[in-house]
Amino acid sequence: MSLYLDAVFKKPVGRTPVWIMRQAGRYLPEYRKIREKYDFLTLCKTPEAATEVTLQPIRRYGFDAAILFSDILVVPEAMGMELIFHENSGPRLSPVIHKEQDLEQLSIKHVPDRLCYVAETIKLLRKELNADRTLIGFSGSPFTLATYMVEGKPTKNFKHIKKMLYSDSRLLDKLLDILTQAIIRYLKLQIEAGAEALQIFDTWGGILPPHYFEKYSAYYMQTIIKELSPFKIPITLFTRGGENLMPALLACQPQMIGVDWTIDMSRAKQQMGNRVALQGNLDPAILYGSREVIGREVDRILAVFGKESGHVFNLGHGIFPDIPPENVSFLVDRVREQSVKLKE
């Protein structure tokens, strides 16, 4: 077993496992070098190169888990939408889903075939990774993917998805149903290829009032978790948002909940720690800060768990592209040294 899996299943650990969201990314010079040769989407679709960038942060920092290098939007693409990444202004999906007929372009039939490059990457990674490093697969949540498919591009007000929700929720339910089926197929493909743990990123669930969050985001994540339960693979839910969403997240019955940095970890543990493992939750911007502050804040989070298992150290959101790599090194060392002391 690996440290990550031990922590998720609350088995005793000698230290706290650590990885960071977006650990394979632009803040690493070796990643930027590979990106000179491949655009982002081609990198995702080239198993050898995707394997290489997945492994880069493991080699540099010895993280306890590797997360598949990919993007949540490859699923809408496999369902039939056109996906383009603009270098500076983010992803575009087209044609957008605004009315019933727009659903006709979507099909889950080819989801596994069109995403076979992901299975290929996972197989390569399993060969390369030591048994003590966990390989995490992932997907966006149905609501988060729907948001991108309805908005088509980055948005501040979430006008179109909310217009659909608040004026034609039946259509949104149809879209979420199709997405849920696509995601289940996609995650099964990842499990069969060798993913040892899964994370569902519900990046946009937190823009909803809590009673809508329950019905339009949590409900569909719960369906996915139920459907995948026979595989006995631990699933982490990560949502941006506050304590208000915790009851709905717990009701999904994941093994672990990813906590963002705006939540106090000791309150999260009080409210959820006896039911799930917790992941997080250092403010990613703290890596802009001094070592004194990074150290103090790492210690603060580790102290919440003390001797106990059930915690995977992570940032409360993805790492920013302009973080100095040496600060990540300092962070990882601190988590190791401090948690070894606490677990003694």
Next chain:
Amino acid sequence: MSLYLDAVFKKPVGRTPVWIMRQAGRYLPEYRKIREKYDFLTLCKTPEAATEVTLQPIRRYGFDAAILFSDILVVPEAMGMELIFHENSGPRLSPVIHKEQDLEQLSIKHVPDRLCYVAETIKLLRKELNADRTLIGFSGSPFTLATYMVEGKPTKNFKHIKKMLYSDSRLLDKLLDILTQAIIRYLKLQIEAGAEALQIFDTWGGILPPHYFEKYSAYYMQTIIKELSPFKIPITLFTRGGENLMPALLACQPQMIGVDWTIDMSRAKQQMGNRVALQGNLDPAILYGSREVIGREVDRILAVFGKESGHVFNLGHGIFPDIPPENVSFLVDRVREQSVKLKE
């Protein structure tokens, strides 16, 4: 007394008072017409015109409160920074505050003089407004204004303010101290001119981990509230963010807390309702929706309070510029009709 003040002080009310954040704004054709003649900042600084746009939504919808038409960034401008509003990409403040010497450009000495146009607008408004409509003055919170002054322009990662917080918090404290003094002077000016209630907008406090929120946002708001307490003017705190921040907000001892739409109002009432009045909290995007849904969600929020006072109906954030004005009309009528029934 007015319905708004009665609700804030939890005196019995015959119906729930209602106003909406950014009620004087682009969604109104009569506002867009005035904006053809004035750029945004000139409009803020021209008392007759600012009075006119403040009154437009009162005339159209009969809101129970009018909020001074202005912008939170006039305070940094009065302290010595250059402020420019770009029509599409938002405000710019320069030169940005990144190091100790950058503070030298700032002075609170001229804050009341340079903002005399605000006092002028308030005086005109008091003449025009019926006694049963409350005139609300406002300011940004120290942390929110500091964020704009350190970042200089709209940001996603809040890199510079967080870098300062996490590497040189002493400098940030100095900046927040100066801002707190400036805001106190500014709000006193508003009270003396005739503001009957105040709201402090802490738009960015919620980007902080809760223990930093306490020290770098709530603490300074508490100082302002304490300093203004002799005036007996009710103060509302509005922060974007979750339940996690509620204990710190309560500790500031405001009369009312503005709740954003990601919080369940019944949980907010359970946790805070016996100590403060609550304002909010319809998702502003619901005004894109159908009347059926707008009506249902309005009723849902009103039902939390039932017969009780202590609630001012509002959106959970400012109204979006592309909302159909007739939906606002429907909303206001619904709040009135439904709350009259509940209070009977």
